[in-house]
Amino acid sequence: MLREELERRVDGEVRFDTGSRGAYSTDASNFRQIPIGVVVPHTPEAAAEAVATCRRHDCSVFSRGGGTSLAGQCTNTGVVIDWSKFCTRVVSVDESAGTAVVEPGIKLDDLNDALKESGWMVGPRPSTHVSCTIGGMIGNNSCGATAQAYGKMVDSVRRLEVLTYNGLRLWVGPTSDEQLAEILAGDDDRADLYRRLIGLRDRYADEIRLRYPDIPRRVSGYNLDNLLPEKGLDAARLLVGSESTLVTVLRAEIALVRRPTAQVLTVLGFSDIQAAGAAVPQILPHQPAALEGFDSRLVSLEHVKHLAEGALDELPSGDAWLIVQFNGDDPEQADERARAMLDDLTGGDSQDTLVIDDADQQERMWSAREAGLGATAHQPDGKDTHAGWEDAAVPPERLGDYLAEFQQLLERYDYGSASLYGHFGQGCVHTRIPFDLTSAAGIATYRSFIEAAAQLVTGYGGSLSGEHGDGQQRGELLPIMFGEKIIEAFGELKSIFDPLNKMNPGKVVHPRPMDADLRWGSQFRPIEPKTLFAYPDDDHRFSRAANRCVGVGKCRGHESGVMCPSYRATGEEEHSTRGRARLLFEMLQGDVITDGWRSREVRDALDLCLACKGCRSDCPVNVDMATYKAEFMHHHYKRRLRPLAHYSMGWLPLLARIAAAAPRPINTLAHTPGITTALRAAGGIDQHRDIPRFATQRFTDWFRRRRAHRGSRGTVVLWPDTFTNSFDPDIAKAAVAVLEDAGFEVNVPRQAVCCGLTWISTGQLEVAQRVLRRTLGVLRPALRAGTPVVVLEPSCAAVFRSDLPELLHGDEDAQRLAQQTRTIGELLAERAPDWRPQYRDGKAIMQPHCHQHAILGIDKDHEFLDRTGLSTEILDAGCCGLAGNFGFENGHYDVSVTCAEDKLMPAVRAADAATTVIADGFSCRTQISHLAPDRNPRHTVEVLADTLGWRTQDDSGHGAGPRLAGIGAAMVLGATLAFRHHRGKAMP
Structure with a gap:
């Protein structure tokens, strides 16, 4: 009944499903409690209605901002109100007074960005500034390094609009004698509240002065000292740091500080x-x-x-x-x-x-x-x-x-x-x-x-x-610090604001023990499934990998880096790296999510994971959600029918080989009106998407017909990845030109090879293992000779560097390939440091591929672009949003475009027409071309080759720029073969 009434009365999102409850079961602390449900209000008024509804059902409530609390303040068994998605508005800014009125869900960095032009900022800056909210900072009395100059959050709060569990709603702040007299002259709930606060103050004033340490970092306990006459009876500052145990904060007026010059x-x-x-x-x-x-x-x-x-x-x-x-x-x-x-x-x-x-x-x-x-x-x-x-x-x-x-x-x-x-x-x-x-x-x-x-x-x-x-972690220790009389005063303060003990119970007053509700505990025994990835950094145990997240919420930021594009697009906890990690943890616990690998809740949360691997580098503890997603999908769909896109996009390397037999007819068929729509539907491809056109001549076919070139610097293997080989062969031709000019002899495998990326990203891991073993067999002579393998597609290079050694753990050739894989910039810096491309002037912007950012790095490639004289700005624009198969699949288009429109596409459109757009990832180039058809994104190696007088000569006749068309017929054929493999009738 509670859920139904919340859904009926609250303007917002009401979630009582097991996935949401699991995602909100922990914060960044040692504790775990499963909430009964989650409310995500659209407005503070909606939050007030949620509290009123919970009161009618005698249900406890607590507020949550960024969910990064380290003492268990954000874990409980009632209804959690998550402010961070919608209640993020700046209500007003008074630049002359240096104050701002804000809603509690706004993130600190977002607020400071909004204030930037005014020259003001919020003083306290915790290390979680990318994800912590103003409401959370008020609840915790947050500080950070800047507190040395600006104090704690209590020093920044001017006024608070608050709501008690019993329904009293009012603004509180410093109270002059005249204001206090006016309040006490009334005969209402506000007057009663202040009378009781004054009585509390008068009874305990001497003890407060005696027991409260005079130090800059006293955060423990309630701020009873702000009731003292010398502090001006400031009820707002009294409530700062009360951890949602006394009131619900609806809005806050914050004092700002000048940005240092x-x-x-x-x-x-x-x-x-x-x-x-x-x-x-x-x-x-x-x-x-x-x-x-x-x-x-x-x-x-x-x-x-x-x-x-x-x-x-x-x-x-x-x-x-x-x-x-x-x-x-x-x-x-x-x-x-x-x-x-x-x-x-x-x-x-x-x-x-x-x-x-x-x-x-x-x-x-x-x-x-x-x-x-x-x-x-x-x-x-x-x-x-x-x-x-x-x-x-x-x-x-x-x-x-x-x-x-x-x-x-x-x-x-x-x-x-x-x-x-x-x-x-x-x-x-x-x-x-x-x-x-x-x-x-x-x-x-x-x-x-x-x-x-x-x-x-x-x-x-x-x-x-x-x-x-304090939360649950230190609540029971408060008598050691304050003594029994102050603890008694804490209890009285709690009874003044929350006599029914329904506001975040078990924290600060009558706290639950520090060794209760542990996320682990002496009964901890998660399911320990067999996996295909090895997880060498987690003791080869998936349960440890799923427990790697410590909850600091950097994945919930919007400022820089790659992590986490789906959260940036949706604002949903379940779409953050942290939320997904929590659900995997709950899946292995088995008491909330009970169906293991078959869990729909986990599947749905992972569905919008772009597998960008941004968390592998940007997460403070290197959670690798892309790998966890691939592992989960392998088990979830084992011996079951998969989404259509897993067969069409997942088996793309096979489709490309098929299409090589007749690329022109296939491209023509895919462009035929009516057929195009049907073919997309058959392949599980979003109707907004065109699919990259097959080249009329693959790079490998072109390379076999050319004369061998001897080089003075030794031999390198140029990896013919599916994307470059079948869709953008001119990039590989440019690489040959650069490598030979730099003095290398270029070899290309004569047999069909693949890194298995598309099978990994769709969770078809057994197929990926077979593909990779075959590839290692083809490369074995070069690997054992120590020959560098130059990989042009960053996602393929990342497979060799990270996924391969974990999928084929213990295989020495896999380790060799991981160690010998190079980008073009890495190879030139290592083996040809004296090579200089010819000078060209101009400007460029570069979008790093997510896997390039997370696994490979771009420093060496950027260095050689600089050598051309091209002034190249590396964009900090996050994920392009296409992310391999992700952006093509039905149901992902809106999120895919939202990711791109966050920072990447505005930067591309803002660049003048003479600025070169560089994107080494096939997905990045495809997304840019799709959303800005007038731009022709280039690969780094193409820019380097341009300085040698090399020019694109696309044998297909459609030029390097318009890379979009359709592969429909090949998709259907490939999907049929993939389905036959699924039924045990065919092998790749």
Whole structure:
């Protein structure tokens, strides 16, 4: 009944399905609770109606923003209200006052982007700034590195529009004596609320003054200190950090800060982390805008995982470092402040220093600090680390001593491998600890350690939480920090706002134990299925791969990188890398999603995954959803009929071989009106799509007819991938021209070969394995001779680099091919560094293929484009949206185009006609040509060949530009053969 009434009354999306419930079962913490349902309101008024409906059904509610909480604030068994999809509006901005009124679902980066031209920004900036929402920041009292200059979120909140569970809706904020008198003169619920708050304040004022630590990073507990007269009785700030346990925030008025005009970073090296902490009190009088610290363990982990490598190479000598930022009205003023601080430190424990003025270099250095969670989550020794005691804070002047004692405590509990880093200027220390949360003994040790750590930090006059809040993780520890009387006051505050205990129950007040509701626990025993991929980085276990996500939500960002295009298009949690990982985890748990590989919920969530592999590089913990999707589809469709596109697009290499026998008649047939529509339908292809036209002469046929060319630099194998060979042969011809001009002898396999990409991307993994074994057999002589294999199509090169060694794990030839695969730029840089293309002037924009971004990198290819004199801008435009077969399949067109129109196509259209558009991926070129028919995207190797006087000579007669037509007849024939293979009657 609750669901039906919510659907009837709430303007928004109401979801009680098992897929949605599974996707919202966890946040970034150690806890897991399955909500009864999810409401995604279109407006704050719709959210208020949802709360009212839940009240009529006696159901608990809690709000969720980015879902990145580390203490379990966003896990519960009631109805979760997800604000992040629709309630994202900037209501108003007062530029003269420096304030903004916003809805709680707006992401921090999106709000700052909207404010950019005004010169204002939000002060606090957590490391999750790409995905965290203003509402979530209010709920957690978020901070970040910029809190050194701008304080916590409580310092930015001016007013809040709030709703109690009982239905009282009002704006709250600082209250003057006159305003308070006016409120108390009333005879309504608001007056009663304020009377009870004043009574609470008067009873506990002395205890509040005594027990609340006077430190910059006290986040634990309710902000009762903001009821004190000296704080102006500020009910808005009272509610900041209350973790959805007291009210629902509907709108917020935020105080803004001016963007710094200039900034300088100073990096200081120290002998150890304790020495770095001890230097903090000497730095603070210089009023840095940020003061961060990290140790050598973090740096070592980042080196191992290839995170922030450019920044790590620039670090001064030492075993621990402080990053100190100074702002100024101009670079000279910022630099002067940095120099003054360095002069003051001369003669201290600082071993080495680095001053950074360059903005790009500064960004790289910050990336080293912000990569902390990704580096520490999964250690090289196979131990996973966890939140739990990851953000305690002490007085900054006592930080060095605290770090020494805390390190001893870690070692006493055999947790000494934990890295230490954090906001040292405010005494806040981050760490992830290798707790064993799957055995009774390990969980008992986890509890014992956290209780001891709580006693330690309280003894230093610190706070259990300096940033991430209490939630379920630290709620039961609050008496250690505050004493019983303040805990009693917390209970009274809860009863004032939420007497029925329906707002996020079990957190802060009457908290559930820290060892209850663990995502793992001593009963943890996930299904451990046999898989075709090996998952070598996850102990060869799919259950560990599905549990790799730690929930920080970087996949829910919109700012840069590739991850996650489907989430950017839909805004749905289930379409984020994190949401899909959660569903795979639930599938293996088997208590919410009970049908395993046959799960429709998991299938539907994965359906819009573009398999772009962006998460493999952009996710802080390298979740590889493309691989997980291929694995799932293999099992889901095993011995079952597949979608039609799996037969047509999945078997494309076979179709291309068939079409080579008569490309002109097939192309003509595919263009015949009426037949085209029927053929698309037969192949499961969206009617908006034309399919790339078969070349009248494949590259391999052309190559066999030409004379051999001897080269002075040795032999290379040029890989004839299906896309280049059958659709864009001129690209391969251009590659021959470049390679021979650079001094190489080019060989091309004479037998039919394939990387198996289309079978992998459609989950036909057994076929892909057979195809790859055959390919290795053809390449065996070249592989064992150490001959480089140049691959022009990035997706095929990525298969060889990443998928192949995991599909054929232990095959030495597979390892050889992975190691010998090169892009054109990589080969030239490695084997012909002195080769120089002829100079040409002009401008270009380059769209990196997603797999190129995630697996290969583009630095070397970009370097050789620069050598031509072509000024090339590398677009940070995310995925093109076509993504191999994805954008062709029925039901995917709108998402595919939305991805492209996010950043890529606006950049293409904004470029003048003389600007060369470069896209090495066949999918990227096809999408660009489809959405901007007047542009002719080129491959890098074509641009290089142009400087040699080489020109495109497309034997089909239709030119290199209009690459779109239809392959219908071949699709039907190929699909028939694929279906026969499915029934065991044919082999590829």
